[in-house]
Amino acid sequence: xxxxxxxxxxxxxxxxxxxxxxxxxxxxxxxxxxxxxxxxxxxxxxxxxxxxxxxxxxxxxxxxxxxxxxxxxxxxxxxxxxxxxxxxxxxxxxxxxxxxxxxxxxxxxxxxxxxxxxxxxxxxxxxxxxxxxxxxxxxxxxxxxx
Ligand code: HEC
Numbered sequence: 694x695x696x697x698x699x700x701x702x703x704x705x706x707x708x709x710x711x712x713x714x715x716x717x718x719x720x721x722x723x724x725x726x727x728x729x730x731x732x733x734x735x736x737x738x739x740x741x742x743x744x745x746x747x748x749x750x751x752x753x754x755x756x757x758x759x760x761x762x763x764x765x766x767x768x769x770x771x772x773x774x775x776x777x778x779x780x781x782x783x784x785x786x787x788x789x790x791x792x793x794x795x796x797x798x799x800x801x802x803x804x805x806x807x808x809x810x811x812x813x814x815x816x817x818x819x820x821x822x823x824x825x826x827x828x829x830x831x832x833x834x835x836x837x838x839x
Contacts, residue, residue, distance in 0.1 A: 694709045694836075694837075696708055697803075699798035701799050702799065702801055702804075703799050703802060703803050703804055704806060705803065709837075710781070711795060712815070715748075716750075720752060721750050723746075723747055723748040723749075727793050728793035728794070729744070729793065730766075730781075731792055732767065732780065736767050736768050743789060743791035744791065746793075748766075751819060754822065761773065774815075778807060781796075781805060782804070782806075783804055784803045815836055
């Protein structure tokens with residue numbers, strides 16, 4: 694998969710959408726050197742927590758029966774992968790001095806400019822990460838293969 698390309702204001706112009714830069718294949722486990730991803734609310738109190746830099750594998754974010762295994766992230770942002778994608782689609786830098794630089798092209802919070810077709814493709818891809826077929830079938834190796 695291609696990395697995303699951004700213009701000088703952090704708006705994606707082409708390329709991939711960068712998820713695998715942090716959630717690394719084959720297990721889509723988090724890069725050990727990741728900083729936070731912009732979800733910085735405190736789980737159990739007001740204020741912020743800039744130190745959540747870990748994520749479980751993205752395998753089985755959707756159960757084999759098709760239902761969500763959310764809520765997602767340390768504050769349980771949502772049960773819904775569209776909400777997750779909308780977060781990465783428009784990264785907010787306010788009050789966050791520990792965000793991973795992969796999400797701040799040219800110093801701006803990334804704007805992925807995701808189309809509905811891209812969101813659908815990524816969610817369809819994530820849905821394949823439940824069960825066993827993904828370990829053996831080539832067609833699941835890239836969300837953008839038609
Ligand atoms: C800069 C590294 C980075 C990038 C790039 C990134 N993520 Fe994440 N991701 C994280 C971190 C860190 C967390 C944990 C956040 C938390 O718990 O608050 C996370 C959490 C998640 C979760 C929740 C997992 C769970 O079980 O709760 C999902 C789903 C997810 N990311 C999907 C994506 C998708 C889809 C993309 C691409 C659009 C993406 N991520 C790009 C670092 C990244």
